[in-house]
Amino acid sequence: MVTARGKSARGSSGYRDLGRRLSDKAKRRGPIRLTPADTVFNVIMYAALAFVLIIVAxxxxxxxxxxxxxxxxxxxxQVWLYPVRFSTVGYTTIFRDAGLMRTFLNSVHVTALGTAINLMCTVMAxxxxxxxxFVGRGVFMGILSFTMFFGGGLIPFFLLVRNLGLYNTYWALVxxxxISVYNVIVARTFFSTSIPYELYEAAELDGCSDIYYLIRVVLPLSAPILAVLVMYYAVGHWNAYFNHMIFLKDKAKFTFQITLRSILIQNQNSDMMIxxxxxxxxQGLADLLKYSLIVVSSTPMLLLYPFIQKHFVKGVMVGAIKG
Amino acid sequence: MNKPRCQLLAALLSLMLLTGAASAFAESAAYVTDEPITFEVVMQDVTYIGDLNENSFGKWYEDRTNVHINYVEVPSDIVTERVNLMIASDELPDMFIGTVVQADVNGARGVFKALNGLIDEHGVETKKLFDEYPELLPGMITAVDGNIYALPSINACYHCMHSQRAWINRDWMTTLGLEYPNTIDEFEAVLRAFKDGDPNGNGIADEVPFTGANQANQRIYAFLLNSFVPFYDEWYHYIDESGTLQFAADDEAFRDGLRWIKKLIDEGLVDVMGLTQTPDQLVQLGSDPAAILLGGFTSFTWWQGVPADVDSSDNRSRLYSGLSPLEGPDGVRHSVTTSTAVQRDIAVITKKCANPEAAFKWLDQLYNPEVTLRSQVGELGVNYDLPPEGALGINGKPALYIQHWLGDGETQRLNTRMDNIIMANRSSDFRLGEMADFNDPETQWSQEPRLYQETHDYFVPYENVSYYVPPLAYTEQEGADVNTYQTHLKDYVTESIVLFLTGNKDLDKEWDSYLSQLSALHVDEYTAIRQTAYDRQYK
Structure with a gap:
């Protein structure tokens, strides 16, 4: 509830206590009276939010x-809000289909491996x-930033991957x-603004090496930014499909998004001769599996989000604003 | 190594190969090789078939040929990109089947092997095919340089050849006492009666007299324009009596056709939504559980507009029958024939293949009737059974097999055949050799018999095969130009038609600017190149 005296929320003890303190106040003094302008504002705001909620939900x-x-x-x-003629046939088909379940596990595998590598490399950069x-960090930053704007194109990329022997392996995907340069910048900003240099001096005095300092001091203090990185990278890997379609040759290695995409779009034929x-x-397969596949493919990331959400806003903001 | 010794060695080697091949043939005509060999083949990954390396047809054919295949699957919608990358990076398989990109161009560059010699020497089944279709083969599959780089598939799909179809509600016509329409005026009267007569009897004017969807074979104008000018929605070309290619979308008759369709739209007889809606929206309209809404619609099959038999309790699809093309003011009445039995550019052997003879023999055997039955229909006892003595097929000739249609989702991803993705010879007799017992009243409603019957009764009578421009072989430069021109022209024509029909463009005032824009998009060069290619190949 937004109140006329919303100021009290800005206490030093943070937003988590806000609810308790407000309700304490409410018990002591009864509800805060709203001015007509407040009421109008609240009504409009709730209506707008409800509208957005409906659009999103x-x-x-x-x-x-x-x-x-x-x-x-x-x-x-016939379906517009509630299930009509309840049926789980889509799900039973998916979970009984060995090929589909294999692609699902492959996706989990690629996402876990890729995110771990991303996280390690990003923190180390x-x-x-x-x-x-650190001498020459401007130069390194410049080199990294260069890759944000320029790339070699698809065929050179394919040739590189192939000549490195990564073709038809998951390494080609991870x-x-x-390193995502954008995420490096976010993480770098977090490290330089949130971790006081004095900590490093103190650790150094005690004989702590750089790598030990990073592992024992910096990382434990960086939970928000790590959570953000995990989320960004994991979602990226989970939803990726183009590189998967280009670099994977064996069907046994195909990932879930390739299959999902095929089932959803292969029935949209543009060919007159069919x-x-x-x-x-x-068409039948798409009708049968479309929605249950979308649910199955979204669930892992939806499950991941609540564990990370509490760090999420904080991490992004800290990294992004104080440049 | 000096030259004479090299030649001697080559001669010896080829002799060894020949004798090897001959002894293999002596044992069994179908065997390709004595020593087991392995090839890599790139094929399409389609959703309705499982992992090809575990496919039971693949295992069956391996036993028969002694050739082991590593199947590489490429999702069917990115075939072009993937295959081009493979060619650019020299990451080639031994063969491409159903995933061939620019066979003529890549063949001339040496990426794909010329097959003429192999066909002459080993093409047992291929030559039979050439005898079966003398008017099409080998001319249709020969590149401009005289080589054959790619083998075709044969799919004499009777109903596919009339893919521009429409369906009309016969039940409503009976209710309102209407005659089956033959001319555009009669058709207009039928639509008006549909609109005003409340044929679904719910007291609400919710009937949609005629509609369609924005997808190939479902466009309203692509069907109706054939009362004015032969209209091929893909290339816009037809061949006139003198053997000249005509571009249909700048014709006066084409404009008259658009005027008529626009009039129907303005009067609410043709649903304006039908120009732009998706196929999903069309079938949703036709499936309304409360009432039957569709009077007629343009679609490849009836179940793209109304629910298929298995889905609906009211067997709604049985109320509809094919709607023949209508006779226009100048007597034009044409059912679009969009294909021949021959599908070009299906299988190639690449330069990477170390044993092209064996690869070719392996391909050649795919045309064998027994192999085709196994690859396209599937496993005996699972996908088909042998018909009883005297049973007849759809075409009235002795039946070859009883097809088991497998309905639900699990069995749709069956892995006992490679239908439509591997090369085969599905002749007309083969396709229509599916047993159909017409004494059983239900038979006429099952898919293949019904497709055959509707096509036969309503569309074939109005076909004029001589209008159809068969697939053309181009030089590399011609091919590149034609593709660019066609892409631009098709976008512009499709967009303009919708703008004309919705009244956003005026058929009188803006016709000249439409024509000049077509010229700017190289319509004359486009027609000229296609004419050159056509004359070179078919005259």
Whole structure:
């Protein structure tokens, strides 16, 4: 509830106590009286927020309901909010399909491996760049930034990966993008603004080496930014498909997004010459699996988010604003 | 090594190869090789078939040929990008099947092998094919330089050849006492009755007399324009009586056709949404559980507009029948024929292949009727059974197989065949050899018999195959130009048609600027190149 005396929220003890303190106040003095202007403001704001909530939540609810409805009910437009003729046939098909489950596990594998590599490389690049005494950090920063704006193009990229022997391996998906320069900048800014240099001096006095300092002092103090990096990178890997389609050759290595994408778009044929039975099977599969696949593919990242969310806003803001 | 010794060695080697091959053939005509060999083949990854390396057709064919194949699958929508990358980086397989990109160009560059010699020497089944389609083969698959780089697939899909179809609600016509429309005026009267007569009987004027969707084969104008000018939605060319290619989308008759369709739209007889809506929106409209809403619609199959039999309790799709093309003011009445039985550029052997003879024989055997049955229909007892004595197929000839249609999602991803993605010879007799017992009243409603019957009754009578421009072979420069021109022209024409029909562009005032824009997009060069290629190949 926004109050006329919202000032009290700015106490030094942080926003987490806000609710308790407000309710304490409310017990002592009764509800705070709102001026008419406040009321109007609140009404408009709640209406606007409710509107935004509906816009954001409706597609999610629709997909969820559609995934639990009989496919035909979805096609004929009977589903709009609640599941119609409850059915889990989409899910049972997915979980019984060995090929689909394998692609799912492959995606988990690539995401975990890729995120671990990303995190390691990003921290190792960002921390030195945050140390003011590090000689030549402007040069390194310049070189890194250069890659944000210029790339070699698809064919040279493919040739490079192939000549490095990474073609048809998961390394081709996790090594070329091991560092996102944007995330390095965010992490570097966090390190240089949130971790006082005095800590380093103190640790150094006690005989602490740089790497030990990074592991024992810097990282434990950097939970927010690590959480942010994990989220950015993991979502990136989970949703990636283009490199997967280009670099993976064995179907046994295909990831979930490749399959999801194929099922969703292969039935949109632009070819005039097509067999009705093929069209029917592609269409049928898409109708059957579309929504349950979307739910299954979104769930891992939705599950990850709550664990990270409490750090998320803080981490991004700290990294982004104080440049 | 000096030259004579080298030649001697080559002669010896080829002799050894020949005798090896001959002895293998002596054992079994189908065997390709004595020593097991392995090839890598790039094919399409389609959703309705599982992992090809575990496919039971692959194992069956391996037993038969002694050739082991490593199947590499490329998602079907990025085939061009992937194959171009493979060629650019020399990361080539032994063969491409169903994933061939620019066979003529890459063949001339030496990426794909010329197959003429192999066909002459080992093409047992391929030559039979050439005899089967003398008017099409080998001319249609020969590149400009006289070589054959890619083998075709044969898919004599009767109904696919009339892919521009429309469907009309026969039940409503009975309710309102209407005659089946043959001319555009009769059609207009039917639509007006649909609109005003409340044929679905719910007292609300919610009927949509005629609609379609914005996708190939579902565009309203692509069907209706054929009462004015032969209209091929892909290339806009047809061949006139003198053998000249005509571009249809700048014709006066084309403009008259648009005027008529615009009039129908303005009067609410044709649904303006049908110009832009997606196929999903169309089928949603046709599936409305409360009432039947569609009078007619343009679609490849009936179940793209109304629910298929298995989905609906009211068997709604049975109320519709094919709508023949209508006769226009100048007597034009044309059912678009969009394809031939021959699909070009299906299989190639690359320069990486160390044993092209074996690879070719392996490909050649795919045309064998027994192999085709196994690859396209599947496993005996699972996907098909042998018909009883005297049973007839869809075409009335003795049946070859009883197809088991597998309906639900699990079995749709079946892995017992490689239908439509591997090269095959699906002749007309093969496709229509599916057993159909027309004494059973349900048979007429099952997919293949119904597709055959509707096509036969409503579309084939109005076909004029001589209008159809068959696939053309270009030189590299021609091919590049034609592709660019066609892309731009198609975008512009498609967009302009919708603007004309919705009244955002005026058919009288803005027609000249439309024509001059077509010229700016090189319509004359486009037609000229295609004419040259056509004359070179088919005259």
């Amino acid at each position: 409706y597609p999610l609810i629709f997909v969820l309901s559609a995934s639990f409805s009989e496919p035909y009910a979805v096609i004929s437009g 960002a921390y030195p760049l945050s140390v003011k005494t 090594l070329p993008g091991a 067999d009705a039975s093929v069209l029917q099977r592609q």
